[in-house]
Amino acid sequence: xxxxxxxxxxxxxxxxxxxxxxxxxxxxxxxxxxxxxxxxxxxxxxxxxxxxxxxxxxxxxxxxxxxxxxxxxxxxxxxxxxxxxxxxxxxxxxxxxxxxxxxxxxxxxxxxxx
Amino acid sequence: xxxxxxxxxxxxxxxxxxxxxxxxxxxxxxxxxxxxxxxxxxxxxxxxxxxxxxxxxxxxxxxxxxxxxxxxxxxxxxxxxxxxxxxxxxxxxxxxxxxxxxxxxxxxxxxxxxxx
Numbered sequence: 251x252x253x254x255x256x257x258x259x260x261x262x263x264x265x266x267x268x269x270x271x272x273x274x275x276x277x278x279x280x281x282x283x284x285x286x287x288x289x290x291x292x293x294x295x296x297x298x299x300x301x302x303x304x305x306x307x308x309x310x311x312x313x314x315x316x317x318x319x320x321x322x323x324x325x326x327x328x329x330x331x332x333x334x335x336x337x338x339x340x341x342x343x344x345x346x347x348x349x350x351x352x353x354x355x356x357x358x359x360x361x362x363x364x
Numbered sequence: 365x366x367x368x369x370x371x372x373x374x375x376x377x378x379x380x381x382x383x384x385x386x387x388x389x390x391x392x393x394x395x396x397x398x399x400x401x402x403x404x405x406x407x408x409x410x411x412x413x414x415x416x417x418x419x420x421x422x423x424x425x426x427x428x429x430x431x432x433x434x435x436x437x438x439x440x441x442x443x444x445x446x447x448x449x450x451x452x453x454x455x456x457x458x459x460x461x462x463x464x465x466x467x468x469x470x471x472x473x474x475x476x477x478x479x480x
Contacts (some may be wrong), residue, residue, distance in 0.1 A: 293471030
């Protein structure tokens with residue numbers, strides 16, 4: 251059972267464009283939503299995270315938008331650059347239950363072309 | 365600079381061999397995880413541990429076992445390697461939720477295992 255659904259599986263964006271990756275979840279007890287960025291040959295690294303008490307979080311060119319009622323969250327990459335080409339994973343965690351696990355989406359491979 | 369270190373970047377083993385993948389973290393994290401990553405399937409949890417000598421099965425534990433004798437070290441063991449275990453293996457660690465500086469998972473760089 252996939253608890254976090256991520257789309258699209260792959261994305262090609264022109265340099266300077268906006269990259270948008272979407273995730274949807276079912277478990278309303280999720281209360282921590284991080285995004286991870288993975289470059290080829292490397293492990294995923296935390297990029298940005300949000301808690302559901304805010305609807306948006308911005309760090310530089312990266313923004314998470316969160317819609318609690320729709321149970322959806324998305325990553326927006328503004329002014330996309332070739333160096334942003336990587337695989338992106340969304341994730342969610344149910345902190346209150348003492349769970350230590352993140353539930354990951356299946357990933358989106360982003361290619362930013364010059 | 366805090367980190368998770370996996371002992372091998374690339375490994376080639378023969379079918380039937382017993383394989384050990386080692387992971388060490390220097391962040392005093394309680395929780396450690398082993399994932400495998402395959403194209404189109406994302407990150408799949410094999411085993412995790414939330415304390416020394418404790419282990420819990422993840423989503424795909426068959427064919428694997430783990431060992432955590434010390435807090436900083438978490439080993440993944442392939443009892444009898446098979447070709448369908450050819451994959452990228454990722455180790456991760458985290459502190460308990462709610463602790464200060466709870467930044468989620470820190471991943472190692474991965475071990476690409478090929479079983480021939």
